[in-house]
Amino acid sequence: MAETSVSRECDCPVPADHKDFHAGFRDGWCRNCGRKLNPDWLSTDENFNRFFDHLAATPGVHPEFVEHCRRRELAGRPEFGCLFLDRENEIEGCEEVADFANYMMFSLLRRRREGRHENTAKALEAARHAAIAHRLALELASED
Numbered sequence: 246m247a248e249t250s251v252s253r254e255c256d257c258p259v260p261a262d263h264k265d266f267h268a269g270f271r272d273g274w275c276r277n278c279g280r281k282l283n284p285d286w287l288s289t290d291e292n293f294n295r296f297f298d299h300l301a302a303t304p305g306v307h308p309e310f311v312e313h314c315r316r317r318e319l320a321g322r323p324e325f326g327c328l329f330l331d332r333e334n335e336i337e338g339c340e341e342v343a344d345f346a347n348y349m350m351f352s353l354l355r356r357r358r359e360g361r362h363e364n365t366a367k368a369l370e371a372a373r374h375a376a377i378a379h380r381l382a383l384e385l386a387s388e389d
């Protein structure tokens with residue numbers, strides 16, 4: 246943390262809050278610097294809902310997807326805490342969607358081996374959405 250900071254909010258690269266995510270205790274202060282953690286930039290239920298409520302209102306987004314995202318985010322909070330504040334999230338997302346497209350190809354290969362209907366069109370459509378997500382994430386990464 247910069248000693249010259251006049252902010253009363255934590256500006257640690259990775260605030261030390263993650264050990265306190267267990268139920269019933271979260272006091273809102275950084276264990277590194279002792280300053281306040283602004284809930285506007287923490288991974289909280291409120292911020293999750295703010296983002297995913299918008300996503301859920303768009304065509305093609307099913308509640309099952311949002312619930313899957315919620316389960317994964319909640320599972321990751323105690324382990325990863327605030328690491329996302331010091332990570333290139335768009336670049337990490339690009340890695341994930343590239344893996345997703347590979348999974349779609351692997352799905353076809355497995356189905357082929359097992360003599361099942363490959364449904365290439367559906368797998369390609371899913372991979373196409375990953376490609377679009379990849380491009381958008383790179384665009385976000387290039388923004389200030």
Ligand SMILES: [Zn+2]
Pocket residue numbers: 246255256257259260261275276277278279280
């Ligand atoms: Zn701090």
